[in-house]
Amino acid sequence: MPLPKVVATGVCIAVLGTQLLVSSPVSPNLHGWYWPFLAYPMYAESHARSDSLIVAELRAARCGSEAVDQVISARDLGAPRAQLHNLLLSVARAPESETGQRAAARVSRAVEAQYPGQFCAASAWMRIVFVADTSTYRVHAPMQGVAVWSLARAERK
Numbered sequence: 001m002p003l004p005k006v007v008a009t010g011v012c013i014a015v016l017g018t019q020l021l022v023s024s025p026v027s028p029n030l031h032g033w034y035w036p037f038l039a040y041p042m043y044a045e046s047h048a049r050s051d052s053l054i055v056a057e058l059r060a061a062r063c064g065s066e067a068v069d070q071v072i073s074a075r076d077l078g079a080p081r082a083q084l085h086n087l088l089l090s091v092a093r094a095p096e097s098e099t100g101q102r103a104a105a106r107v108s109r110a111v112e113a114q115y116p117g118q119f120c121a122a123s124a125w126m127r128i129v130f131v132a133d134t135s136t137y138r139v140h141a142p143m144q145g146v147a148v149w150s151l152a153r154a155e156r157k
Helices: 003-023 081-093 098-114
Strands: 052-062 069-072 119-130 144-150
Touching: 052 081, 052 098, 081 098, 081 119, 081 144, 098 119, 098 144
Parallel strands: none
Antiparallel strands: 052 069, 052 119, 119 144
16 A cells, blocks of 8 residues: 555544544533534524523532532533433423422432432522623523422432
């Protein structure tokens, strides 16, 4: 095989190997799962200036200490960020409905699995971010508590 073909083959393998390494589950939080292949503007979800996005946060209160809440991220729970976000939205929309109770039970089981016996109550907190607010995206806007539930009654459903 002539030298130019060997060099071209090596370059192609290096480029494809780099893309595979970067898109592998080793770094999904840095670039997203499909970064070298799909993170281009033509594939991105578009938002109108009037659209709003909901930022959700899970907080848990330690047993015997109601004043201090700890923010628990999806990474702390070992869950996908979108899954935790969707569960918190389900709890926030209708906490007393069957869907809301099922979502709260799933979140409760995840918290109990990662932090056994440490927390007695959990709560969903939200803030709305408007796409038109391009200067700050309301990063420092206060979160609002929308639902609170006990972790002790996380029965299986």
